[in-house]
Amino acid sequence: MTLNKVADGVSRVTGGVVNWYVVLDRGKATLVDAGVPGDWKLLLETLTSLGLSLGDIDCVLLTHAHSDHTGFAEQVRSEAGATVRVHTADETAARTGKGGKNEGGTGAYLKMLLRAEAYRTLFGLMRRHGLSIVPITAVTVFSDGEILDVPGRPRVLHVPGHTAGSCALHFEDRSVLCTGDSLVTHDPFTGSNGPRVMPSIANIDTAEAVRSLDHLTLARAEVLLPGHGDPWKQGVAAAVSAARSASAA
Numbered sequence: 001m002t003l004n005k006v007a008d009g010v011s012r013v014t015g016g017v018v019n020w021y022v023v024l025d026r027g028k029a030t031l032v033d034a035g036v037p038g039d040w041k042l043l044l045e046t047l048t049s050l051g052l053s054l055g056d057i058d059c060v061l062l063t064h065a066h067s068d069h070t071g072f073a074e075q076v077r078s079e080a081g082a083t084v085r086v087h088t089a090d091e092t093a094a095r096t097g098k099g100g101k102n103e104g105g106t107g108a109y110l111k112m113l114l115r116a117e118a119y120r121t122l123f124g125l126m127r128r129h130g131l132s133i134v135p136i137t138a139v140t141v142f143s144d145g146e147i148l149d150v151p152g153r154p155r156v157l158h159v160p161g162h163t164a165g166s167c168a169l170h171f172e173d174r175s176v177l178c179t180g181d182s183l184v185t186h187d188p189f190t191g192s193n194g195p196r197v198m199p200s201i202a203n204i205d206t207a208e209a210v211r212s213l214d215h216l217t218l219a220r221a222e223v224l225l226p227g228h229g230d231p232w233k234q235g236v237a238a239a240v241s242a243a244r245s246a247s248a249a
């Protein structure tokens, strides 16, 4: 298991393919994303090492409704009584398991399969059953600008483009911005590292994803915690400018 403290009261957990985060606030936890369904065991181990039990999870905030981020959300909801929340525009995908079509289409998807990193990613996801969304029976929605009354009290920044309802979550008092897949530091398809938007094959609208980077700069945070890749500790402005350069290249 890989569990590391990445900011005050914030731990990063990864089973290899995707990151999710535990934010602690007075003994209660907010989970940012829920990995893939096979990460359930990782969740139980994580709670033990943090001295928590399932009942200490207050909520799961989904940065977006993709299967590598919604993983065990339904199980946490039904077994821990946690609330699952997602942006309005991704609510249907979270509840039904049916996502929007991305720019890649089927042909590009097959091309992607030929790339080694993509193959490894898919293999990792398949082993952990991450390829289709487990429908979440009850979902509460949030919208842009809202400050959520949950442990850590994050503010929602709606940053569409990867999906229609992609959001970043700003934990202001920890100087932490969870970016989901709106800005990542590792492209799981090509293996490239450094701040960037996801490749167009994985987005509903890449141009919009690049435009959304502007919105991220509203958050003052030292540490960016992406859905894929290592934490970035040099602030939002530098990450966004690096991501813009990478998308222009």
Ligand SMILES: [Zn+2]
Pocket (backbone or CB within 6 Å): 064, 066, 162, 181
């Ligand atoms: Zn995604």
Ligand SMILES: [Zn+2]
Pocket (backbone or CB within 6 Å): 018, 066, 068, 069, 181, 227, 228
């Ligand atoms: Zn992802």
